Amino acid sequence: MSAQASYNSKRTTADEAIRLVRNGDSIIVPTGVGEPPTLLTALSEHRRDFQGVKVLQILAVRKYGYFDPETAENVQHSALFFGPASRPGGQAGWVDYIPNYFSEIPVMIRQGLIAADVVFAIASPMDAHGYFSISLGTDYTMAAISRARVVVLEVNPHVPFANGNCHIHISKVTALVESDEALAEVGMPVIGPVQQAIGSYVADLIEDGSTLQIGYGGIPDAVVMQLSKKKNLGIHSEMIGDGILSLVECGAVDCSKKTYLHGKIVGTFVLGSRKLYQFIDRNPMVEMHPSDFTNDPYLAGQNNKLAAINATLQVDLLGQCGSESLASLPYSGTGGQSDFVRAANRSEGGKAFIVVPATAKNDTISRISATLPEGTHISTSKNDVNYVVTEFGVAQLRGKSARQRAREMIAIAHPDFRGELTLAAKKMGLL
Numbered sequence: 001m002s003a004q005a006s007y008n009s010k011r012t013t014a015d016e017a018i019r020l021v022r023n024g025d026s027i028i029v030p031t032g033v034g035e036p037p038t039l040l041t042a043l044s045e046h047r048r049d050f051q052g053v054k055v056l057q058i059l060a061v062r063k064y065g066y067f068d069p070e071t072a073e074n075v076q077h078s079a080l081f082f083g084p085a086s087r088p089g090g091q092a093g094w095v096d097y098i099p100n101y102f103s104e105i106p107v108m109i110r111q112g113l114i115a116a117d118v119v120f121a122i123a124s125p126m127d128a129h130g131y132f133s134i135s136l137g138t139d140y141t142m143a144a145i146s147r148a149r150v151v152v153l154e155v156n157p158h159v160p161f162a163n164g165n166c167h168i169h170i171s172k173v174t175a176l177v178e179s180d181e182a183l184a185e186v187g188m189p190v191i192g193p194v195q196q197a198i199g200s201y202v203a204d205l206i207e208d209g210s211t212l213q214i215g216y217g218g219i220p221d222a223v224v225m226q227l228s229k230k231k232n233l234g235i236h237s238e239m240i241g242d243g244i245l246s247l248v249e250c251g252a253v254d255c256s257k258k259t260y261l262h263g264k265i266v267g268t269f270v271l272g273s274r275k276l277y278q279f280i281d282r283n284p285m286v287e288m289h290p291s292d293f294t295n296d297p298y299l300a301g302q303n304n305k306l307a308a309i310n311a312t313l314q315v316d317l318l319g320q321c322g323s324e325s326l327a328s329l330p331y332s333g334t335g336g337q338s339d340f341v342r343a344a345n346r347s348e349g350g351k352a353f354i355v356v357p358a359t360a361k362n363d364t365i366s367r368i369s370a371t372l373p374e375g376t377h378i379s380t381s382k383n384d385v386n387y388v389v390t391e392f393g394v395a396q397l398r399g400k401s402a403r404q405r406a407r408e409m410i411a412i413a414h415p416d417f418r419g420e421l422t423l424a425a426k427k428m429g430l431l
Contacts, residue, residue, distance in 0.1 A: 003130030006170045014042035017175045020150045023050055026078075026115035028144035029057040031269040032186075034137020036122040036154030038179040040064045043120075047075040054078045056114065058102070058139065058333070060085040061184045069094040080105060080140075081333030082324075090330045099377075102238060102268075102336040103295035106143035116144035119151045122183075123168065124159040130170040135162030135280060136183070137269045138288045142166065150174045158183050158274075160281035164266075164288040185273050188221055188242055194357050195222035197391035202309060202353050203227055205387070205394070209257035210351075211303040213237040213340045214244065215310035216271075219355040223309050227252055234258035236303050238294055238336040240267035240286070245276050248285075255285065260302040268294040295339040301346030308340035308352045312379065316372045317406040317425055319385035319397040321354055328375025341384045345398070352386035358414040366417035368409055370424035388412065406430040 001009075017039060021027065027043075029035050035057065043055075044065030051074055055066065058080035066075040067089055078096040079086045089095030098114065108114045121141050123132040132153055134141055145151050145168060152175045153168070191199070199222030206212070206227065211234035214220045224243030227233065234255040235244055244265070247253040255263045268291045270280060280286045293299060300306060312323040313331065324332045344352035356367050368390070372378070388395045388409065395408035406425045410418050425431040 003126065003170050006130070007126055007176065010170070010173060010176045012175050012177060014038045014177045015046070017152045017177050018042050018046060020152065020175060021050065021053060021118055024052040025117040026054045026056055027118040027120055028109070028116045028141060028148070029055055030121050030134060030137025030141045031058045031139045032061050032137060032271045033184045034122055034134060034139070034141065034269060035061060036120050037062060037181055038177055039120045039152060039154050043075060047071050050074050054096070056080060056098070058105070058335070059083045067095070079333070081335050082330055083332070087331065097330060099334065101334055101339055102291045103297070103339040104292070105140040106290050106292040109140055109143040109147055116147045117149050119144045119148045121153055122159055123153040123155055124161040125155055125157055126170060127161060131167040133159070133161040133166050134168060135160050135166050135270065135288050136277070138164065138166040139268050139291045142290045143292070145172060152177065154179055156181065156183070158277065160277050162280050162286060162288045163282070163284065165290060165293065166288040183274065183277060186271050187273065189218035191218065191222045191225060194391045195219050198355050198357070198389050199223040199226045201389050201394050202355065205351060206230065206307050207305060208232055210234070210305040210307045211236050211258055213300070213306065213308040213343070214239065214241065215337065216335070217311040219311050220309045223355070232257040234303065235265040235267070236260065236294065236300055236306065237266070238268050238291060240265065240270045240276070240280065242272040242276050245272070245279055259304045260299065261287070266294055291336070295336045297339055297342040297346055300340060300343035301350065304348045306344045306347035306350040308344040310337040310340065310354060312354050312356045314367045314369060314372060314376070315354065315356060315388055315409065316369055317409045317421070317430060318382040318402060319388060319405055319409070320372060320378050320382045321380040321385060322372045322376035323379035325375070325377040327373040330377070334379050337379050338384065341380050341386065345384065345386060354380060354385060354388045356388065356390055358390040358392055358412065363414060363416065366413055366421070368413040368417070368421065370421060370428060402430055
C-alpha cells in the first residue's frame with residue numbers, strides 16, 4: 001500500500017479517534033503548542049465516557065474541559081511541569097505531578113517507569129516519503145511513540161516540517177485527524193527596569209562565540225534582547241522562541257563557532273509566533289531533537305562557552321534554588337534547569353546563570369533568604385549553582401566557601417533586606 005493510500009485509510013474524525021483510548025490509559029501529549037487541540041477538545045467533551053485516563057504533558061498551553069476537578073476520576077491531567085493551565089489544579093490537589101528532569105522523561109518512558117499507552121500529537125502534513133514532523137514538541141513524544149499501543153496525529157498545515165529526529169512514518173500511525181486551526185502563539189513578555197537590569201548584567205558576561213540555552217520566562221528573554229551586538233553566537237536549547245529568531249535576524253546568531261553540531265540551531269520544542277513557526281519550516285539551520293538529546297548534560301556540555309540562562313523563584317545564602325514551588329505549594333517544575341546548569345558546568349568556558357528579581361510583592365519579600373521556606377522544592381543544588389544574578393549585581397558561587405557565598409548573596413539582595421540577612425547569617429554561623 002502506498003503512503004497516500006495508508007494515509008487515506010487512517011483518516012478519521014476526532015470523536016472516532018478518541019474511542020481508541022481505553023479506561024486506565026495514559027495519554028502522552030507534547031509540550032506547549034505541540035498539543036493537538038481538536039483531539040483534546042473531543043476528549044474533553046466526552047470525558048465522562050472514560051474512567052481512570054491520565055493525560056501527561058510537560059506544559060499545557062490551553063485549559064481544556066478535562067481540567068475539571070469534578071471529572072478528574074474520568075480524565076485527569078498529570079503534569080510533568082506546571083503552567084497557567086495546570087497550576088490551579090496542582091495547587092488544589094486534583095492535578096497530579098510527576099517529578100522529573102526534562103532530559104530523563106524519554107528514558108523513563110522507554111523503561112516503562114512512565115506509562116505511554118496512547119500518543120496524541122499535532123504534526124505537519126505528510127511528505128512524499130510518508131513522514132510527518134512533530135517539530136513543535138519533539139521532547140519525550142518520540143520515545144512515547146516507540147512504546148504506545150495507539151498513535152493519533154492531528155495533521156495541521158500550519159505545523160512546520162523541521163529537520164532533526166522528529167519524524168514519524170505513516171506506518172507507525174494508528175489514526176489521523178485533520179485540522180486547519182491556527183496554532184497558539186506566545187508573544188515576547190513586557191520587560192521592565194528590573195528585568196532589563198538583570199539582563200544587562202548577564203549580557204555583559206556572555207562572550208562572542210558563546211552557545212546559548214535560553215530558559216522560559218521574562219528575564220531570560222530580557223537577556224536575549226540585550227545580545228544583539230554580540231557576534232557568532234550559537235543555540236543549543238530546549239526551547240526555541242522569538243528571542244532566538246530576533247538574534248538570527250540581526251546577525252548575532254550564526255552558529256559558526258559551535259563546537260557541537262556546528263552551524264545548527266538545536267531545540268526540542270518551539271513556543272512563539274507564526275513567524276517563528278514559519279522560520280523553522282525546512283530550515284537547514286534548525287534541528288529539532290528529543291529532550292534526552294538536547295538536554296543531556298554530557299552532550300550539551302560539548303558546546304564550548306555554553307551559557308545557560310534560567311530563572312528561579314527564590315535562592316538561599318548557600319545558593320540553593322527553589323525554582324518550582326512557593327514553599328510546598330507547586331508552581332512550575334524542574335524542567336531543563338538542572339540539565340543545563342550541569343551542562344554549562346561541564347562546558348569549556350561555560351557559564352550557568354540563575355536569574356531572579358531581588359524582591360517580590362512590591363519589595364515586601366526578599367527572594368534571597370537565609371534558608372528556603374519549609375517544603376520548598378529544590379531545583380538546582382548548592383553544588384551546581386554558578387552565577388546568581390539580581391538587579392543589584394552578580395554573585396559567582398562556584399568554588400566558593402559557605403562564608404564567601406553568604407557574603408556574595410547578601411551583596412546582591414535588596415538593600416532593605418541586607419541587614420536582616422547578615423544577622424541571620426551570623427546566627428547560622430556563616431559570618
